[in-house]
Structure formats: structure tokens, C-alpha cells
Amino acid sequence: MITIRILKLEDVKNIAVLHQMAFDNFFLTSLGNNFLNKFYSSIIKSSEGIAIGAFDENDEIVGFAIGAKIKKGFYKALLKNNFISLSLCASKSLIIRPTNISRLIKTFLTNETSNDNFLSYATLLSICVSPEKKGQKIGKFLLEAFETEIMEYSSGITLTTDRLNNDYVNNFYISNNYTLADQFNQGKREMNFYIKKLK
Template sequence: MLNVRKALINDVNTIVTIHCDAFTDFFLTNLGSNFLSFYYSCFIESNEGLVVCVEEDGKIIGFAAATKRCKGFNASLIKNNIGRFIRLSLELSLSNPKALIRLVRNLTKTNSRVLDKGEYAELYSIAVKREGQGRGLGKRLLLTIEEMLKADNINQLSLTTDYYGNESTIAFYKSMNFNVLYEFIAYPKRRMYRFIKKYD
């Protein structure tokens, strides 16, 4: 039996495992499980964060994480968890200094040539375990996030995704009525799309 619910702190380890399996080559994954645990814990604890899980027979097989407002969210997340962030940053500075530099430079994902005030909600990640794929669970998670945003009178949801080698993901978001807002280059030279969906 399938069930979609809000994520709890106790779900973080499972969420991190699903993230690492789904996004093996992604930058955040390379920061390590300690950073990801911190990251998703902050989302769950934040009043601005939305994290939902889909369960099958009581076992989490997918999740989605979003924020109600893009503008200033990462800065607020760091400010409200400064002690943990400093500790993890020190660990990264010793183990992977280039990753720390990239993290800081990518905290804001925008195109400097486009006026973007960040006045929308943002989907940060969505993933389903391999055994759950092809069953519409990603769509169900995304629609749940959208319903939560609508309940808070938020009428725009944005996301970023890779430009190259990403045809199936791009097709999925387009099928969910997302449109390209602009293209940009993330540090160091990663070409990205920013999509947006507006609600009536």
C-alpha cells in the first residue's frame, strides 16, 4: 500500500541513502553523507522547507524536498544552523577544499544576465528508488508538493536541472507543465536550465 506523508527527522538516513543512489555523480552527493544528513535535516526543521516521502508497506521508496521561498533560503538555512555548518565546512576544507569552494559559489543558482528576484518556491530534489520507478511516484511526490504550496497561497514553483544528457528528466518536467525560465552556467562550467511553473 502506498502512502505519501511529510518527512520526519528519523527519515533522514533513508532519504540520504535514496539521494546517493539516485544522484551518484551530483555535486551534493560528493560532499558526503554527513553533509547530506545536515542538509535534509535543515529542510525538515525549517518552517520554509517542505519534505515529503512516499512509502510502500511502511518502507520509504522516494522523497521530494522543496522550499516555500527561493530568495534567501540558503542564507537563512546556514544562519539558523551556523554551528553545524562551520563544523562541516572545516571538515570539507581539510578533506575536499575544492568542493567547499564550489559549494559557496553555487549557493545562489541564477543567471547574472537575467533579472531574477527569486520570488518563487523551489524544488531542490526529487528521487525514487529503482524498484519504485516507472509507477508515477515522482509525479505523485511533485503533485503533493504543489498542493502544499497552493494551500499556502504560493503560485510559482521553480527548479534547476542539467542542460546536457538529461532528456528524460527535462521531458518529465515539461509533462508537468514546467517551462524554461532561462539558462545559466553553474560553477565551474555546468550548463543548467531554470524551469518554472505558475498556478492559477
């Protein structure tokens, strides 16, 4: 049986582990476990953050959906308030490859400004399910719970995901009534920008 509940700071360690399992080859994953711990704890501590987890019968986290009540200014504030600590947590990766600093900033700010017609909407920053639990509709449960939680704060949700070699994820959002509103480049990555009106 899957239980959905709001995530707390004590869940961050397990969130980071799950992120690494689900997003093995992603840029943020390459910045290391300490970075992911700091990144997700910063969102959970933010008054504008929303973090929902799915837990199995052993109370182990098997999925999460994390985002912000409003897209406008969220990443900028996150960087402003946590840039030094985030950079220190990713220091090994940044020293080896200094261009990752600009890439990190660009990744955050491009997500925030990709389509200014929807800056008042909430944004889904990350959703994932344990690879061992795929096919159990956990992603759908998490998305529905995130939407329910966000309705108090916003009339809609935005999200971005890779356009290429990502059919499963794109089809998942489309099947849950998200509309492709725009496409843009994030460095070399071609991205899809989806929206869903909630009310």
C-alpha cells in the same frame, strides 16, 4: 500501494541513503552521508521548508520531494544558520579538496539568484525516486503532492536541473507542465531553469 506524507526528522537518515542511491555522482553526494543528514534535517527544521515522502507498503521511503515555500533568501538563511555544522559534516571532503567550500557556497547561492524575476515563487530543491521503483509514476505523485502543499504559500514553483545528458529529467518536468524560463552556468554545469504557475 504508495503512501504520500510529510517527512519528519526521524526520516532524515533514510532520505540521505536514498539520495546517495539516486544521485550517485552529484556534488552534494560527494560531501558525504553526514553532510546529507545535516542538509536535509536543516530544511525539514526550517519554517520555510517543505518535505514530502513516498512510502511503500512496508513503510519504507521510496522517494521524496523537498523544497522551500519561497525561493528568496532560503539558501542564504540555510547557510547562515548552518554553515559551521554543514562544513564540519563535510570536513573530510573539504580538507581533501578545499575548493569544495567555494563550490558549495556557489551552488547554493547560484540556485537562489539564478533568475530574480521569480524570487517570490516556491522552489523545488530536490526530488528523487528509488532506482528500484522507477516507472511506477512515484515521481509524478510526489510532484503533484508538492504542488498541492505549496499552493497555500506561493503562486508558482521554480526548479533547476542539468541541461546536458539529462533528457529523462527535463522531459519529466516538461510533461508535467513546467516551462523552461532560463538557462545559466553553475561553474562548469549548464543548467535549465523551469517555472510553473499554480494560480
